[in-house]
Amino acid sequence: MEQSKLLSLSRVANQIRINIIEAVYNAKCGHPGGSLSIAEIMTYLYFEEMNIDPKNPKDPLRDRFVLSKGHTAPALYATLAERGYFPREDLKTLRKTSSYLQGHPDMKSVPGVDMSTGSLGQGISAACGMALSSKLDGNPYRVYTVLGDGESEEGQVWEAAMFAAHYKLDNLVAILDLNGLQIDGPITEVMNPTPHDEKFRAFGWNVITIDAHNFDEIEAALKNARATEGRPTAIIARSVKGKGVSYMENACEWHGQAPKEDLYKVAISDLEKIAETLK
Amino acid sequence: MAERKATRDGFGAALAELGEKYDFLVLDADLAAATKTGMFKKKFPDRFFDCGIAEGNMMGVAAGLAATGKKVFAASFAMFSAGRSYEQIRNSIGYPHLNVNIVGTHASITVGEDGATHQCNEDLALMRNIPGMTVICPADATEAFAAVEAVLNHDGPCYLRFGRYPVPNLTPELLPDYKFEIGKGIVYREGSDVTIVANGYMVHLALEAADILKSEGISAEVINIHTFKPFDAELVVASAKKTGAIVTAEEHSIKGGLGSAACEAVCEKYPVPVLRVGVEDKFGRSGQVPELLELYGLTAENIAAKARFAISMKSSK
Numbered sequence: 001m002e003q004s005k006l007l008s009l010s011r012v013a014n015q016i017r018i019n020i021i022e023a024v025y026n027a028k029c030g031h032p033g034g035s036l037s038i039a040e041i042m043t044y045l046y047f048e049e050m051n052i053d054p055k056n057p058k059d060p061l062r063d064r065f066v067l068s069k070g071h072t073a074p075a076l077y078a079t080l081a082e083r084g085y086f087p088r089e090d091l092k093t094l095r096k097t098s099s100y101l102q103g104h105p106d107m108k109s110v111p112g113v114d115m116s117t118g119s120l121g122q123g124i125s126a127a128c129g130m131a132l133s134s135k136l137d138g139n140p141y142r143v144y145t146v147l148g149d150g151e152s153e154e155g156q157v158w159e160a161a162m163f164a165a166h167y168k169l170d171n172l173v174a175i176l177d178l179n180g181l182q183i184d185g186p187i188t189e190v191m192n193p194t195p196h197d198e199k200f201r202a203f204g205w206n207v208i209t210i211d212a213h214n215f216d217e218i219e220a221a222l223k224n225a226r227a228t229e230g231r232p233t234a235i236i237a238r239s240v241k242g243k244g245v246s247y248m249e250n251a252c253e254w255h256g257q258a259p260k261e262d263l264y265k266v267a268i269s270d271l272e273k274i275a276e277t278l279k
Numbered sequence: 280m281a282e283r284k285a286t287r288d289g290f291g292a293a294l295a296e297l298g299e300k301y302d303f304l305v306l307d308a309d310l311a312a313a314t315k316t317g318m319f320k321k322k323f324p325d326r327f328f329d330c331g332i333a334e335g336n337m338m339g340v341a342a343g344l345a346a347t348g349k350k351v352f353a354a355s356f357a358m359f360s361a362g363r364s365y366e367q368i369r370n371s372i373g374y375p376h377l378n379v380n381i382v383g384t385h386a387s388i389t390v391g392e393d394g395a396t397h398q399c400n401e402d403l404a405l406m407r408n409i410p411g412m413t414v415i416c417p418a419d420a421t422e423a424f425a426a427v428e429a430v431l432n433h434d435g436p437c438y439l440r441f442g443r444y445p446v447p448n449l450t451p452e453l454l455p456d457y458k459f460e461i462g463k464g465i466v467y468r469e470g471s472d473v474t475i476v477a478n479g480y481m482v483h484l485a486l487e488a489a490d491i492l493k494s495e496g497i498s499a500e501v502i503n504i505h506t507f508k509p510f511d512a513e514l515v516v517a518s519a520k521k522t523g524a525i526v527t528a529e530e531h532s533i534k535g536g537l538g539s540a541a542c543e544a545v546c547e548k549y550p551v552p553v554l555r556v557g558v559e560d561k562f563g564r565s566g567q568v569p570e571l572l573e574l575y576g577l578t579a580e581n582i583a584a585k586a587r588f589a590i591s592m593k594s595s596k
Contacts, residue, residue, distance in 0.1 A: 060347070060348065064346075066343075107375050108375060108376065115342070115346055115371075116375040118370065119367075119370040119371075122342075122370060122371045125336045125338070125340050125342070125343065125371070126339045126340070126343035126371055127343060128339070128340050128343060129339065129342060129343020130344070130346060131343075132328070132340065132343070132344060133343065133344045133347040133348075134347070136304075136349075156335045159335060160339065162331065162333065163331070163333070163336055163340060167328070
């Protein structure tokens with residue numbers, strides 16, 4: 001892609017990372033690791049790929065997004081705020097009793113959230129229902145869902161994989177954030193769900209493996225998905241958990257805790273340094 | 280005696296007939312012939328989707344369809360819709376308050392020979408505890424049909440419970456002006472000595488029990504609480520004030536079922552003795568339905584016996 005576009009997307013992704021840290025820091029809890037790992041994917045979906053309008057978040061013909069790994073709500077909220085669905089300042093209310101920003105996505109209260117998720121394995125099923133609905137009505141809208149690699153240990157993910165292929169839901173794209181870590185440790189040690197590519201292929205999906213932090217690869221994969229007929233597409237996105245924050249990268253303990261003030265400052269400083277390089 | 284027909288047949292007939300008038304989709308999990316969604320499938324093959332033996336995914340698919348504006352029925356045996364998929368229903372359908380009608384057929388003991396693994400005695404209790412969920416348990420095929428039309432005009436998630444075993448289709452002859460209204464119980468018979476509150480399969484047995492009691496000079500009021508939630512506490516309390524004693528009759532666990540709901544209602548408003556007929560804290564078992572009903576005490580005689588006891592408790596107060 002053009003250098004200017006790449007630069008612009010990279011800036012957005014970095015700002016989304018800053019938003020994630022601000023939200024989780026102010027909440028004093030939450031899930032930064034798996035939020036940071038999907039910043040480029042969320043950026044590309046909401047700023048390039050999806051047909052959406054923040055001023056009309058309930059447009060029946062909009063593309064749909066389902067965050068199946070709902071615990072990374074900070075990434076979704078950070079992206080929605082950046083895209084203009086609600087003020088960036090509201091991110092600081094995340095998880096607070098008076099806030100509409102629930103710990104896991106709530107479609108009833110958050111503008112731009114298309115499905116309530118949080119219980120792993122369920123979002124991809126809802127995404128299948130949405131994709132089927134679009135097809136039944138002859139609508140052009142597409143459905144995107146982001147799954148966790150640990151989440152793929154849930155049997156329901158594979159029930160949904162079977163369903164999507166059976167009903168030829170080629171308007172559905174499932175992006176699996178392969179960051180390699182889950183709460184109890186590396187996915188291959190806790191309960192090895194790999195190889196994801198071979199599994200999805202065996203279920204009848206079009207499968208593409210990419211670097212989750214490379215916009216060119218994200219773009220190419222999503223174009224490939226659009227051009228694929230008769231099969232849903234799975235994008236296996238190899239990522240770094242905690243990406244962008246030095247001490248969080250590939251560190252299991254940052255799956256589900258917030259940094260205290262000293263480490264918060266380090267995180268913001270890390271991300272501001274990256275921002276400097278994108279000027 | 281009225282014609283015997285299973286409530287699942289009323290459900291299947293309703294889907295097939297109302298499919299012409301209403302715009303909705305039907306999902307099933309490889310049980311279309313048994314749940315009777317097959318009647319709809321035959322007539323509207325393009326609006327029917329088999330999800331295979333994967334009930335959790337089916338509930339998620341139903342949620343996704345509903346989130347894009349579709350009205351959906353998602354059917355399986357009660358054990359697998361309300362039971363196996365409880366958490367999917369709670370989080371993907373209940374929490375976002377989506378327009379999904381969850382259907383559980385083959386509920387409880389009257390499943391018969393298939394036995395305990397398929398006899399769900401807990402579905403109503405499970406569904407009732409989901410905030411915003413409407414829960415309906417029709418008494419006969421006519422009421423089952425009416426319930427389907429009612430939920431098509433209702434906004435929000437519903438659970439509908441139907442049975443496998445034929446039950447006398449009493450509604451047309453007993454209630455010529457019958458009108459189904461969600462949340463409104465029906466007084467089948469007025470009485471003054473004791474109130475029998477029943478739902479589902481037990482309603483016709485409650486009427487038989489009232490006949491037995493009548494022959495002994497006892498006047499029993501019989502109420503059909505077809506909507507388990509929202510529970511018509513007003514009707515039950517008003518009847519309790521009149522008769523001073525209640526017997527509940529349900530084909531469901533007495534823990535968390537109709538008996539519990541009736542106790543909650545009267546305890547808070549007008550405490551009277553409440554005796555419960557239903558499945559005690561036990562699993563089901565294989566057998567012929569009439570034998571199982573005897574074995575589990577789901578009989579008119581047992582309802583009548585409990586009624587006599589409830590009346591005696593009232594006088595010894």
